[in-house]
Amino acid sequence: MGYTLNFAAVWRSFPLLLEGLALSLALAVVAILIGCVIGLFTAFALMSKSGWLRHPARLYVTVIRNTPILVLILFTFFALPQLGVRLGKIESFVVTLAIYSGAYLAEIFRGGLLSVPHGLREAGLAIGLTEMQIRSSIIVPLMIRNVLPSLSSTLISLFKDTSLAAAIAVPELTFEARKINVETFRVIETWIVASCLYVATCSVLAALLRQVEQRLNIPR
Amino acid sequence: MELLAFFDQLWLARLPILKGVGVTVSISLLAICAGSVLGLGVGLALTYGVRPVRWLVRAYTDFIRGTPVLVLVLASYYVLSGVGLDLGPFQAGVLALAVFCSSHVGEIVRGALQSIPKGQSEAAKAIGLTFSQTFTSVLAPQALRLALPAWVNTAAEMVKASTLLSIIGVAELLLRTQELISRTFLSLEFYFFAGFLYFVINYGIERFGKYVERKTSTPS
Numbered sequence: 001m002g003y004t005l006n007f008a009a010v011w012r013s014f015p016l017l018l019e020g021l022a023l024s025l026a027l028a029v030v031a032i033l034i035g036c037v038i039g040l041f042t043a044f045a046l047m048s049k050s051g052w053l054r055h056p057a058r059l060y061v062t063v064i065r066n067t068p069i070l071v072l073i074l075f076t077f078f079a080l081p082q083l084g085v086r087l088g089k090i091e092s093f094v095v096t097l098a099i100y101s102g103a104y105l106a107e108i109f110r111g112g113l114l115s116v117p118h119g120l121r122e123a124g125l126a127i128g129l130t131e132m133q134i135r136s137s138i139i140v141p142l143m144i145r146n147v148l149p150s151l152s153s154t155l156i157s158l159f160k161d162t163s164l165a166a167a168i169a170v171p172e173l174t175f176e177a178r179k180i181n182v183e184t185f186r187v188i189e190t191w192i193v194a195s196c197l198y199v200a201t202c203s204v205l206a207a208l209l210r211q212v213e214q215r216l217n218i219p220r
Numbered sequence: 221m222e223l224l225a226f227f228d229q230l231w232l233a234r235l236p237i238l239k240g241v242g243v244t245v246s247i248s249l250l251a252i253c254a255g256s257v258l259g260l261g262v263g264l265a266l267t268y269g270v271r272p273v274r275w276l277v278r279a280y281t282d283f284i285r286g287t288p289v290l291v292l293v294l295a296s297y298y299v300l301s302g303v304g305l306d307l308g309p310f311q312a313g314v315l316a317l318a319v320f321c322s323s324h325v326g327e328i329v330r331g332a333l334q335s336i337p338k339g340q341s342e343a344a345k346a347i348g349l350t351f352s353q354t355f356t357s358v359l360a361p362q363a364l365r366l367a368l369p370a371w372v373n374t375a376a377e378m379v380k381a382s383t384l385l386s387i388i389g390v391a392e393l394l395l396r397t398q399e400l401i402s403r404t405f406l407s408l409e410f411y412f413f414a415g416f417l418y419f420v421i422n423y424g425i426e427r428f429g430k431y432v433e434r435k436t437s438t439p440s
Contacts, residue, residue, distance in 0.1 A: 003302060003304075062423070062426075063419060065422075065426075066419045066423045066426060067380075067415050067418055067419050067422070068379075068380040068381075068382075068383040068394075068418050069380070070386070071383060071394060071411065071414055071415045072415070074394075074411060075411040075412070075415060078401070078407045078411065079408040079411040080408075082407060083408065160286075160288040160289075161288065162288075163288035163289075163290040163291055164288075164290055164384075166290065166387075174291055174294070178294065181294075187299055187302040188299050188302045188303065191291070191294065191295035191298060191299050194291060194295075195283070195291055195292075195295060198286060198287050198291060199282070199283055199286035199287055202285075202286040203282075203286065
């Protein structure tokens with residue numbers, strides 16, 4: 001045994017870890033923003049009466065939810081260039097994560113849309129709003145408030161999934177930690193610090209999002 | 221032309237791919253079994269443990285759930301050898317996945333046990349059952365029914381998480397695929413094929429979960 005903990009090497013590289021953390025957070029936030037747009041359209045498609053919209057949407061959700069995210073990431077980065085789609089590693093990762101989260105968000109939004117009372121839509125029709133107006137100014141704002149808890153847990157799990165970007169050498173937190181690990185051989189310290197950064201960020205995110213939920217809560 | 225070359229290579233590589241599928245399945249099975257046993261203990265401790273035990277286990281689950289699986293895998297591979305416990309990549313990976321699985325199963329068990337109405341255990345007390353009798357013949361059967369669908373979902377999560385072991389060099393399906401690609405340069409075809417195999421496995425599990433959900437739901 002005789003391993004003595006020495007955090008000095010890790011502290012020296014701490015700014016690097018923080019930069020990685022910032023990139024991880026940015027990746028997750030951008031991905032969920034794009035994912036929300038994809039998810040919203042997919043959710044409406046899933047509930048559409050036309051099979052031409054419903055079946056492709058169902059296929060997208062089922063395929064993405066049942067494929068490991070690492071395979072999706074590698075596919076976008078290494079396989080799509082064969083079809084002429086050439087993306088940088090960060091862009092490719094964000095696109096993958098957005099498409100991945102879109103499938104999960106579609107299911108969440110669908111549940112949220114179903115929970116909006118039918119009477120509100122009828123009330124909208126009664127005052128002469130069009131179908132689009134009803135959706136954009138009545139149903140979606142209410143639905144967003146309803147699904148906020150699931151939305152925040154999706155953001156947190158996406159933040160954790162950004163660690164997979166290390167597989168295609170995006171310099172986020174896990175990638176930096178691995179680099180420090182290899183350069184300094186301070187194995188235990190590096191991974192303790194990296195995990196603690198992840199756990200702390202997740203807790204802070206969870207607390208912040210709970211605040212937002214309370215602020216936006218529908219008053220009863 | 222390209223497609224023929226792909227099928228040619230696929231036939232040549234059938235044995236490595238099958239071996240990869242075998243390793244993926246055994247990683248997932250081991251992780252699920254070990255994780256479920258551990259998770260059952262975690263869930264019981266979270267529900268019935270005395271306060272210090274409960275806090276300790278709560279800290280454990282929160283820490284595991286706040287850390288990305290990839291970080292758990294890397295940490296278990298590098299850190300454990302750092303403290304003198306020499307595990308191969310396979311063992312270290314399975315350990316990390318089992319720990320990850322245990323925190324999820326623990327939450328499922330806790331959720332299931334806590335959602336059983338209090339009247340049930342009060343009724344059991346009233347007719348003179350001991351705690352262990354109450355647990356085995358009143359609470360556990362009902363909790364099992366509630367927890368089973370979520371538990372099957374966790375199994376699908378484990379199959380997806382097993383891909384992360386390719387990063388520490390376990391020759392499961394994804395790493396075998398990557399080896400094939402570096403030999404044949406057919407990245408599009410082989411990543412697609414690997415994704416398809418994972419999809420088939422997980423879709424099977426998902427259908428099975430739906431079936432279990434239908435079977436176990438209390439008739440109303």
